[in-house]
Amino acid sequence: MGAAAYARLRDAGLRPTRQRLELASLLFDGHPRGRHVTAEMLFAEARADGARVSLATVYNTLNQFTGAGLLREVVVEPGTSHFDTNTGDHHHLYFEDSGELRDVDADRIEIKGLPPIPRGAEVARVDVIVRLRRK
Amino acid sequence: MGAAAYARLRDAGLRPTRQRLELASLLFDGHPRGRHVTAEMLFAEARADGARVSLATVYNTLNQFTGAGLLREVVVEPGTSHFDTNTGDHHHLYFEDSGELRDVDADRIEIKGLPPIPRGAEVARVDVIVRLRRK
């Protein structure tokens, strides 16, 4: 189990420290791709797991993982960032009541009629967020 | 000029106080629909205009306007909320370098392949954000 996390960090060019291994393991091992966590959530999970990590390190680590392409940041509500273990092309279902996020494969979705991209700019990415509420 | 703002507040069921009139006037008068402001931006503008408003009131007012359907909140980056004077059905172009937001009419855009909506939920809205960066 630790082996996968170790390789993942090495491949991303990040030193496999105890904290990073622990967090990577929590994020990726035994979970389907498409987990969504906030810093607080991961911190709580790490603590519950007996890991000795500080909240600051969780924030730093999430940012490093994102920078290294291991995670993707998703912004759906003001005040909190979510991080997604699915780094592929995809979109999101957002349940406004619970705050839950769910991935939607980009393959399934077709978007037509996007405006012309201004000269000198390029599309970094297109985010589709379907906001749901209880009926 | 003040007349339009006055009517707008009355119609929305908000008391036309000095601060609300000032802010509504700055937001809506003489600007094309589709202005985007943050609380800080509007606060600075109000101050430059000689208005006596506190930042807290700007935040409260933006939230009240949003609740009353005069504005729409747009979340594109962590840490800041943007408010859009266009409350119609539309999407956004976001320039990552400058932080600029630009509206895209929803008429132009067609989205196919959205996943089935879970039972008991309904679509509150679909946000499409095209993130652009300098090439």
Next chain:
DNA sequence: ATTAATGCAAAATCTTTGCACTTTC
């Protein structure tokens, strides 16, 4: 008069940073 809104400062969140200490290579 009654009721609502404002202002300020304080508090609440979420996130980043500085620096001494620890760990990895």
Next chain:
DNA sequence: GAAAGTGCAAAGATTTTGCATTAAT
């Protein structure tokens, strides 16, 4: 042992709240 990472607490940034004062109906 050099370089990088961690922890903690402190600082930043954004947003909300409590409460006395002021303004609108």
